[in-house]
Every structure is written in structure tokens, then in C-alpha cells.
Amino acid sequence: xxxxxxxxxxxxxxxxxxxxxxxxxxxxxxxxxxxxxxxxxxxxxxxxxxxxxxxxxxxxxxxxxxxxxxxxxxxxxxxxxxxxxxxxxxxxxxxxxxxxxxxxxxxxxxxxxxxxxxxxxxxxxxxxxxxxxxxxxxxxxxxxxxxxxxxxxxxxxxxxxxxxxxxxxxxxxxxxxxxxxxxxxxxxxxxxxxxxxxxxxxxxxxxxxxxxxxxxxxxxxxxxxxxxxxxxxxxxx
Amino acid sequence: xxxxxxxxxxxxxxxxxxxxxxxxxxxxxxxxxxxxxxxxxxxxxxxxxxxxxxxxxxxxxxxxxxxxxxxxxxxxxxxxxxxxxxxxxxxxxxxxxxxxxxxxxxxxxxxxxxxxxxxxxxxxxxxxxxxxxxxxxxxxxxxxxxxxxxxxxxxxxxxxxxxxxxxxxxxxxxxxxxxxxxxxxxxxxxxxxxxxxxxxxxxxxxxxxxxxxxxxxxxxxxxxxxxxxxxxxxxxxxxxxxxxxxxxxxxxxxxxxxxxxxxxxxxxxxx
Numbered sequence: 298x299x300x301x302x303x304x305x306x307x308x309x310x311x312x313x314x315x316x317x318x319x320x321x322x323x324x325x326x327x328x329x330x331x332x333x334x335x336x337x338x339x340x341x342x343x344x345x346x347x348x349x350x351x352x353x354x355x356x357x358x359x360x361x362x363x364x365x366x367x368x369x370x371x372x373x374x375x376x377x378x379x380x381x382x383x384x385x386x387x388x389x390x391x392x393x394x395x396x397x398x399x400x401x402x403x404x405x406x407x408x409x410x411x412x413x414x415x416x417x418x419x420x421x422x423x424x425x426x427x428x429x430x431x432x433x434x435x436x437x438x439x440x441x442x443x444x445x446x447x448x449x450x451x452x453x454x455x456x457x458x459x460x461x462x463x464x465x466x467x468x469x470x471x472x473x474x475x476x477x478x479x480x481x482x483x484x485x486x487x488x489x490x491x492x493x494x495x496x497x498x499x500x501x502x503x504x505x506x507x508x509x510x511x512x513x514x515x516x517x518x519x520x521x522x523x524x525x526x527x528x529x530x531x532x533x534x
Numbered sequence: 535x536x537x538x539x540x541x542x543x544x545x546x547x548x549x550x551x552x553x554x555x556x557x558x559x560x561x562x563x564x565x566x567x568x569x570x571x572x573x574x575x576x577x578x579x580x581x582x583x584x585x586x587x588x589x590x591x592x593x594x595x596x597x598x599x600x601x602x603x604x605x606x607x608x609x610x611x612x613x614x615x616x617x618x619x620x621x622x623x624x625x626x627x628x629x630x631x632x633x634x635x636x637x638x639x640x641x642x643x644x645x646x647x648x649x650x651x652x653x654x655x656x657x658x659x660x661x662x663x664x665x666x667x668x669x670x671x672x673x674x675x676x677x678x679x680x681x682x683x684x685x686x687x688x689x690x691x692x693x694x695x696x697x698x699x700x701x702x703x704x705x706x707x708x709x710x711x712x713x714x715x716x717x718x719x720x721x722x723x724x725x726x727x728x729x730x731x732x733x734x735x736x737x738x739x740x741x742x743x744x745x746x747x748x749x750x751x752x753x754x755x756x757x758x759x760x761x762x763x764x765x766x767x768x769x770x771x772x773x774x775x776x777x778x779x780x781x782x783x784x785x786x787x788x789x790x791x792x793x794x795x796x797x798x799x800x801x802x803x804x805x
Contacts, residue, residue: 398739401781405771409785412774413767453712462699466789467767469695469715473787474741476719481740484724489626489731491633494720504640505713506720534705 353419355511357530362458364419365511365531366468367410369451372521373403373444375424380441385434392434392485399441399478406471413467423523438486443517445479446498448472450507451514458511458532476506595707596654598700601792602711603645605693607659608799609686610638612672615664616683619673630728631683634721641714648707661804669753680729685754687722688742689790689798692757694718696789719787741784756798760788 355364377400384393411418430436452472459465480493499506511528519526613635616622623631646656664672664682672679694715701708723740730738735749745762747754764771764782771782790798 395739398741398781398784401777402741402785405775405777405782405785408774409766409769409771412769449716453709453716456698456712457705457709459702462702463767465698465702466695469698469712470766470786470788472712472716473691473695473719474785476716477723477740477787480720480723481727484727489630489728491629493630493724494633494637494717499637499717499720500640501636502640503644503710504637504717505644505710506716508709508713 352525352527353422354527355419355531356417358532359459359461359464360414360417361528361531362455362468363410363414363464364417365455365528366452366471367407367414367418368422368522368526369448369514369518370403370407370410371422372424372518373448374400374407376426376429376440376444376521377403379426379431380437383431385432385437387434395481395485396441399482402474402478406474420524422526425521425523428520438482441482442479442486445475445482446507447509447514447517448475449479450509451511451518453506453508454510454514457534460532594654595701595704596649596652598697598792599645599649599652599654599707600657601795602694602697602714603642603649603657604660605690605795605799606638606641606645608662608802609690610635610642611659611662612664612682612686613638615673616679622673622676622679624676627728627732630724634683634725637717637721641717644710644714648710652707662802663804664802666753666801669751677734680725680732680734681750681754684722684725684729685750685757685798687718687725689757689795690718691715691722691787692790693792693795695787696791696795698789739784742787743780744783753801756794760790763788 353368355361355368377396380396381393381400384396388396429440449472452468452475456465456468459468479498483492483495484490486492494506511531515526515528613631617628617631617635649656664670670678670682672682694711698708698711698715701711726735726738727740729735729748738748742758742761745755745758745760747758750757762779762783763786764779766786771785772779775782
């Protein structure tokens with residue numbers, strides 16, 4: 298498992314996309330370009346020792362869990378920032394308002410966690426959205442659905458890893474907003490259906506939403522993050 | 535054991551605001567008085583109740599689960615009555631409420647089984663009056679049905695959030711409670727937007743802006759009080775973002791204590 302991840306990471310560095318082609322590929326607007334360039338410097342402006350990957354250690358204890366949340370919020374914030382900067386054709390007024398709100402909320406979550414973590418915060422991560430077609434409503438909304446459901450299951454699974462009840466409460470304040478997002482996006486995809494809390498995500502027998510371990514979450518989220526995240530020091534239970 | 539005994543065990547209430555005296559103060563009033571009481575009670579008891587979620591608070595896990603079970607009884611019975619009332623819910627909206635009813639039913643069964651597994655005794659369901667003494671007509675007026683549904687779901691989200699800290703010692707129960715918590719938030723989002731779509735609250739979003747109850751009637755304000763908080767974990771969010779205060783408040787949902795929750799739910803519980 299670890300070995301596979303390391304190899305995948307090496308693959309990224311063996312064939313680094315030039316900064317220009319990367320930006321062209323993502324079709325970023327001027328504002329997003331600045332953001333991405335700042336992010337890119339994290340990788341391309343640092344000297345990479347041969348044979349070493351630059352894993353970002355999330356840390357241990359409650360700080361590690363908060364950094365884990367910070368990493369996911371960085372991903373979501375970057376995603377909605379680009380969605381708003383490069384809207385797909387035919388985006389309705391309601392969809393525009395919703396996607397802007399989601400950008401605001403996720404950026405606020407990201408910046409709050411960064412401020413709360415202070416000097417213990419991990420660095421700004423570089424995202425990889427090459428698999429997302431930002432000009433396609435279907436691609437954008439289905440990615441949003443995946444990110445929101447993933448976020449909900451990540452916070453739900455991380456709650457038990459937190460020791461300090463104040464941090465647990467903070468996670469609770471954020472996760473329900475992610476769940477509100479998830480339901481809204483799902484309703485945009487299939488209005489007035491049962492999908493907002495569909496049987497694919499809420500268990501039929503117990504009525505429970507998803508709960509995933511950091512390893513399960515990062516396996517999915519990692520596809521969209523260029524940096525390798527080291528979650529090995531996070532609490533296990 | 536009824537919910538007031540549970541409340542007494544959870545709440546660490548002092549003698550002056552015992553469940554009995556508060557119950558009498560609420561149910562001694564007529565329906566108009568009840569409406570006023572719903573808005574006023576949380577303020578009057580706020581000063582006397584301990585904050586939930588603080589480390590060191592040791593509530594019984596089964597008491598917390600019985601508190602949650604009572605809320606689920608309320609929600610399940612509400613949706614069951616609504617779905618069974620022919621000509622209340624338009625055909626195009628039925629899938630939503632059948633799904634919500636299914637979840638609340640599953641929550642009742644799951645919590646009952648969990649309480650038993652932990653060696654506790656599940657509370658029995660209180661008797662409910664969803665008209666709150668005649669103030670609402672949820673089973674004949676669809677607008678009322680949606681309004682109370684939003685109120686119950688937004689309350690449920692805040693109630694579960696407020697109990698998370700009391701479950702921190704039991705990983706399995708905490709995780710399950712969080713998994714219910716986010717389902718309630720999905721319900722809340724859907725119902726809020728359904729009210730927007732149906733023109734009952736054209737500005738309504740899936741999330742809560744400030745402490746606004748939107749077009750819900752005034753007696754529901756206690757459900758939204760405190761949602762305008764902009765300080766999280768000691769950080770004044772206004773100082774770290776250029777986004778609006780509305781966006782800041784939307785980005786974080788706030789908790790309710792068990793006492794605040796029961797003050798809201800009590801309106802619909804028959805003595």
C-alpha cells in the first residue's frame with residue numbers, strides 16, 4: 298500500500314508538468330493562476346533530493362487530526378475557487394449562488410483551520426484537478442458530490458480520533474455544513490428525489506451516514522493532491 | 535422513565551429550574567402563551583445550565599442516547615403522520631419525506647437497540663401534539679408541515695452536535711451519533727431548499743444565515759438563536775477572511791444544549 302503510493306508519487310516527479318502547461322491544462326483564470334502559482338512554488342522551487350519524496354507529515358494527536366481536516370478543506374476550497382472562476386456553460390443563477398456559497402464556506406473553513414493551527418499548520422498543498430472537466434456541469438457537480446460526501450465521512454470518521462471535546466465540537470460545527478452542501482449538490486443533480494440522503498450514502502438499516510478512516514479518505518482525496526500526505530502519525534482510535 | 539427524568543439526569547439543573555417547574559410553566563399557558571414561552575424559555579434558563587461538550591462532563595451515555603431517542607420519536611411520528619395524510623404532501627415531494635421517515639424510523643430502532651446493548655432502558659415515546667396547542671396545522675396545511683419539518687431538522691442537527699462531547703468516551707457511540715447528526719443535516723438542507731422552491735421562503739438556502747429563521751413563525755426563533763456566532767475556537771473569523779459575516783455564520787453550525795433542545799421540543803410533547 299505504502300509502496301504503491303510512493304511509486305505513484307515518483308511518477309509525478311519523473312514527469313513534472315511545466316508550470317505553463319499545467320496552468321493551460323486547468324484553464325485557470327488570472328485570479329486562480331496566482332493561487333496555483335503560489336502552490337506550485339512549493340514543489341518546483343524546492344530542491345528535491347533524488348530518490349526522496351516530499352511527504353507532508355500531518356502530525357500526531359489532535360493537531361494531526363486538525364491538519365488532516367485542513368488538508369481536505371484546502372482541496373475543497375481550491376476546487377470551488379476554480380469552479381467559480383471558470384464556470385461551466387449554462388450555470389443557472391441558483392447554481393452560481395450555491396457554488397459561490399460553497400467556495401466561501403470552504404475557504405473560510407480552510408483559513409480558520411490554518412489560523413487555529415498557527416505554526417503547526419501544514420503547508421499550502423498543490424492540487425491536481427486534471428481529471429475534472431470544469432466546463433462540464435456533470436463533471437463539476439459530480440466531483441462536488443464526491444468531495445462533499447467524502448468530507449462528511451472524513452469528519453464522521455475522525456471524531457473519535459479527537460481527544461479535546463472543544464475540537465470535537467468544532468469538527469461538529471463544520472461537518473453538518475458539509476452535509477448540508479452534500480444534500481444541496483445531490484439535489485441539483487437529481488431534484489426532489491431521495492438522493493439528497495440516498496441509500497448509496499446513508500445506510501438503509503440504521504440510517505447512518507458514512508464514516509471513513511483517514512487512510513480510506515486520503516486514498517480518494519490523494520488523487521487530487523500533488524503532495525504526498527503522511528497520515529501515519531495520526532491517532533488510530 | 536420519561537424524558538423529564540432524563541433531562542433531569544443530563545442537565546445538572548439546579549432546583550429553581552427543575553424540569554417539573556419548567557414543564558408546569560410551559561404547559562400552564564394557553565397556545566398563545568406557549569408561543570411566547572418557546573421564544574423566552576431558552577433565554578431564561580441559559581444562565582443556569584452548564585455548557586455541554588466540556589471535557590470532564592460525565593453524562594451517562596445511555597441518558598444521552600435516550601435524549602436522542604426522544605427527538606427521533608418526535609421526528610418519526612411527525613413524518614409518519616405526514617406521509618400517511620392523503621392530499622397533504624404533493625406527489626412530486628413525496629420521495630423526500632418517505633426517505634426522511636425511513637431514516638427517522640431507522641434511528642429509533644438503532645438507538646433503542648444501542649441503549650439495550652449498553653445495559654440501559656430505552657425511554658418510551660412521549661405523546662406528541664404537533665399543533666402545539668393549536669398554533670400549527672401541519673397535517674392540513676402543507677406550508678405548516680414544511681415549516682415544522684425545517685424547525686425539527688435544524689433543531690436535530692444542533693441537538694446532536696451539543697451531545698457529541700458527552701459521548702467522547704465511547705468511540706462507537708460517538709461515531710454513530712455523528713453519522714446520525716450529518717443525516718439530520720442532509721434532511722435540514724433538503725427541506726430548507728424545498729421551502730425555497732415552493733415559494734414559502736424564496737431566500738432560503740440549505741444552510742443557516744446568521745440567526746435568521748427566514749419566514750418561519752416567531753415562536754421558532756429559539757431554534758436559530760446563537761447561529762450568528764462568528765468566533766470559533768477563540769478565532770474571530772472576521773479578522774481572517776474578507777468574506778461577509780453572512781458567509782462566516784453559514785460556514786459553521788452551532789450546538790444546542792439538551793435543555794435548550796427540550797425547551798423547543800416541549801412545545802410538542804403532551805404532558
